[in-house]
Amino acid sequence: MTDAGARPLRKDAEANRRRLLQAAAELFAERGLQVTLNDIARHAGVGVGTAYRRFANKEEVIDALFEQRLAEVAAIGEHALAEPDPWRGLVTYLEQILQLQVKDRGLTDIINHPSLGQHRVTEASERIGPVLNLLIERAHRQGSLREGLAGTDIVFLQLALDAIIDATRDVAPGLYRRYLAIFLDGIRSEAAAPGPLPVPAPTEEQTQKALSPSRPPPGERRRAGTDDRPDFPAAAT
Amino acid sequence: MTDAGARPLRKDAEANRRRLLQAAAELFAERGLQVTLNDIARHAGVGVGTAYRRFANKEEVIDALFEQRLAEVAAIGEHALAEPDPWRGLVTYLEQILQLQVKDRGLTDIINHPSLGQHRVTEASERIGPVLNLLIERAHRQGSLREGLAGTDIVFLQLALDAIIDATRDVAPGLYRRYLAIFLDGIRSEAAAPGPLPVPAPTEEQTQKALSPSRPPPGERRRAGTDDRPDFPAAAT
DNA sequence: TCCAACCGGATACTGTCTATCCGCTTCTGG
C-alpha cells in the first residue's frame, strides 16, 4: 500500500515524494509530530508548494509513515513472542519498544499526546493489543508474572516510562532503564532479591536539567537557518 | 509575602485582586497553566484590563500562587518526615503528593512541562529536595529501601506517575494508585510477597479513552460562553 | 464634592501555522 497509486507520478515527482517522506521521518523522530509541513519541505530541500501538492496536510504524511512504525512495533511484539522464555519475552518487548521511543520522539507523541493520532491509537491498539495479551498470558502461565496483571497495565507502564524518556532523552538517554528495572521488579511474581539497578541514580544536576525547559519540548525556538539544510541535492530545477 | 505591599490598594482594587487570584487557582487546577490571563479575568468576573493592571502577565499570577503550592508540598514532606516508620513516611509522601496532583493540573504542569516554571523548578527542588533526601536516608537506615536508591529517583518516579495521572484523571482518577503500588514494590528492599494491587486493571476501553485526545490536553476547545460564568458578583461597576 | 484611582472590554498587535497561487522549469512521448 506504500505507493501502488493509480497512475505513476512523473519521475522527479516521485523522487520528491520519497524525499519528503524521508525528511518527515527524520524530523518527526527528532522533534516530534509538531513539525510543520513547511518544515518538512524545507528539510527535504523542496518547495512548500511541492509538499502540499504531494500531501494534503501533515495528517497524510503521518499516515504514510505510521504504517511503517506500527509494523515495526508489531514486529517487536512477534519477536518477543518467539522468545522461548515468556518472562524474557515480555522484558524484551518493553526494552525494545522503549529503545525505539528514545530514538523517535514522534512515536512517543502518537502514544502520549495523540492530538494527531486519534484513529491511529485505535488502529495501534487493535494491532498490538492482542500481542500484548498473549505476552502477558504466556508469562502468567509460566507463573513469572504478578497476579492480576493485565495487558492494559503494560500500556500504562509504557506511558509512565515514556514520560521519563521524554524528560531525559537529551540529558541521560539511558536513564529510563533504571526505572524499567524497578518496574519489572514490581511486576514479577516471586520477588527475587532485587539486584543492583542497571544505571546509576541521576545526579541532582541531571534531575534539574531533565525538568528544565531548555530542551525543545512543545514549542522549540530554533535559530533561523539551522534546519534548512537540504541534505539532498534538489531533484528538479 | 502575600499582600504586604507598599501602600494599600483601594478597597475595590484589592477585592478584585483576590478575586483574580482565586479564579486563577481554580482555572489552573482545572485546566493547567495554559489558561490565559483573559480567561482568568473572565472567570473572575472582572475585565481584562483589570487583570492586566493587577498583574503584568500570567507569570506574575503563577508566582503569586506558586508559593502556596510549594508550601503545601513542603508541608507534606515535613508531615511524612514526622511519621515514625520511615517506609510508611515515604509512602505517605508519595501518596499525598500524587493525590494533590490529581486535583491540580497546574501543579503537574509545573513539574512536567515547566515551560512557565523555569526558576520555579529550581526553587522547588531546593525546597523539597533536602526533605526528599532525608526521607530516603531514613528509609535506608531502616533497611526498607532498595540499595542504591536516591532522592532523585523519587522525582523521576513521580514524573512517571504523573504521566499516568494526567492521562487518566478524567477516565479513572484513582488508577494511578495501582502503578504506585507496583513502583513501591520495585523500590523496597526485602521483596515481600507482592500482595493484591489496590485498584483493578484498567479495561481496554479505559485504556483507549486514556490515550484519546477527547480530554483537553494542550489546546482544548471549549464551547463559547461555557466558562464565562462570573461565579462572584462583580466588585465595582 | 472632587479627583485620583480604578474599571470594562473593544481592539490593535504579534507570532505561528496552514494552504494557495502563479510564473517558470522539466520531463516525456510522438
Added chain:
DNA sequence: CCAGAAGCGGATAGACAGTATCCGGTTGGA
C-alpha cells in the same frame, strides 16, 4: 527535437490564538 502536461518554488494571503493597551466612563474616600 519539440510541445505541452506535469511539476516546481516560494511569496504571501488567511485563520487563529494569545498578549497587552487604551480610553471613556465610574467609584471610593479625604
